[in-house]
Amino acid sequence: MEIVFLGTAGTVPTETRNHPALVIDYLNEPFLFDCGEGTQRQIRLAKINPMRINHIFITHFHADHILGLGGLIRSIDFMGRENELNIYAPPGFDRILENLISIGAYRPNRFGINVRKAGEGVILEGENYKVTCTQTDHTGVRSVAYCFSENDKRTFLKQKALSLGVPEGRLFSKLQKGNPVEIEIKDKNKILKKIISPDDVLSDPVPGRKVIYTGDTKPCENVIKIAKNCDVLIHDSTFSEEQGEVVDDMGHSTAKQAAVVAKSANAGSLYLMHISQRYTEPEKLVKEARAVFEKSYIANDFMRVKVGKHW
Ligand SMILES: [Zn+2]
Numbered sequence: 001m002e003i004v005f006l007g008t009a010g011t012v013p014t015e016t017r018n019h020p021a022l023v024i025d026y027l028n029e030p031f032l033f034d035c036g037e038g039t040q041r042q043i044r045l046a047k048i049n050p051m052r053i054n055h056i057f058i059t060h061f062h063a064d065h066i067l068g069l070g071g072l073i074r075s076i077d078f079m080g081r082e083n084e085l086n087i088y089a090p091p092g093f094d095r096i097l098e099n100l101i102s103i104g105a106y107r108p109n110r111f112g113i114n115v116r117k118a119g120e121g122v123i124l125e126g127e128n129y130k131v132t133c134t135q136t137d138h139t140g141v142r143s144v145a146y147c148f149s150e151n152d153k154r155t156f157l158k159q160k161a162l163s164l165g166v167p168e169g170r171l172f173s174k175l176q177k178g179n180p181v182e183i184e185i186k187d188k189n190k191i192l193k194k195i196i197s198p199d200d201v202l203s204d205p206v207p208g209r210k211v212i213y214t215g216d217t218k219p220c221e222n223v224i225k226i227a228k229n230c231d232v233l234i235h236d237s238t239f240s241e242e243q244g245e246v247v248d249d250m251g252h253s254t255a256k257q258a259a260v261v262a263k264s265a266n267a268g269s270l271y272l273m274h275i276s277q278r279y280t281e282p283e284k285l286v287k288e289a290r291a292v293f294e295k296s297y298i299a300n301d302f303m304r305v306k307v308g309k310h311w
């Protein structure tokens with residue numbers, strides 16, 4: 001699993017920071033989160049094939065998080081895309097998307113787009129992962145944070161299975177898939193039937209990897225809950241504590257507030273994102289965060305963060 005930051009700016013982009021967007025690459029599939037203006041170019045510069053993106057997750061409807069969608073959709077249409085595209089967003093996004101893709105003289109029409117509501121809970125389940133979301137606390141607009149999590153894994157204990165009398169082969173795979181099996185055991189002259197349950201031969205579950213992206217938000221309890229014991233928390237850090245009360249009015253967080261959330265959630269590491277253009281030297285934000293939570297880092301455009309396996 002790898003996180004690729006495509007845009008880490010706040011509302012106004014800078015020479016080095018584009019509008020918000022990032023990709024979580026899991027088993028060679030890129031999942032796109034937010035799509036600020038210019039994201040399609042960032043995708044190309046990061047050497048990601050935009051045709052392989054099947055799922056896009058939008059945190060909220062502010063322009064800096066969605067204006068790149070129209071161009072991206074147009075480009076993949078020109079490139080001959082036929083597969084459907086799924087876009088997850090808070091309720092009411094259909095109308096906004098319609099406006100975005102109907103601007104300009106050409107209307108993309110080669111593939112279907114499914115707009116799916118992101119409210120609370122699981123919104124996408126794959127074979128080995130799921131994506132959940134929770135409401136956040138921004139300003140005057142519905143906003144959500146997303147959690148990309150790998151499924152827990154239980155290891156098959158082969159020696160244990162053999163010692164219980166399970167013959168190697170077909171019954172092994174049944175147990176591995178979580179189904180009980182019946183075996184026959186010879187006891188003196190009798191043959192006894194015995195049920196072996198998956199719990200007898202599978203290890204305790206090992207939690208999978210988990211990455212949270214908050215989008216824009218004040219510090220909020222829902223994020224602490226969804227980010228519990230995550231590997232990486234990517235949190236709004238638009239301001240430093242110096243901006244004081246302004247921050248609360250704007251519906252954003254300071255680096256310190258993001259760090260308090262990371263600490264409360266027992267996150268593995270914290271990446272500060274949505275950096276205001278005023279911080280030409282964002283090291284001060286990192287310093288502020290590290291005073292609370294040691295494993296704090298600033299996210300930069302095109303930075304790649306590998307999230308190591310748990311098993
Ligand atoms: Zn924003």
Ligand SMILES: [Zn+2]
Nearest residue numbers: 060062138216
């Ligand atoms: Zn916003």
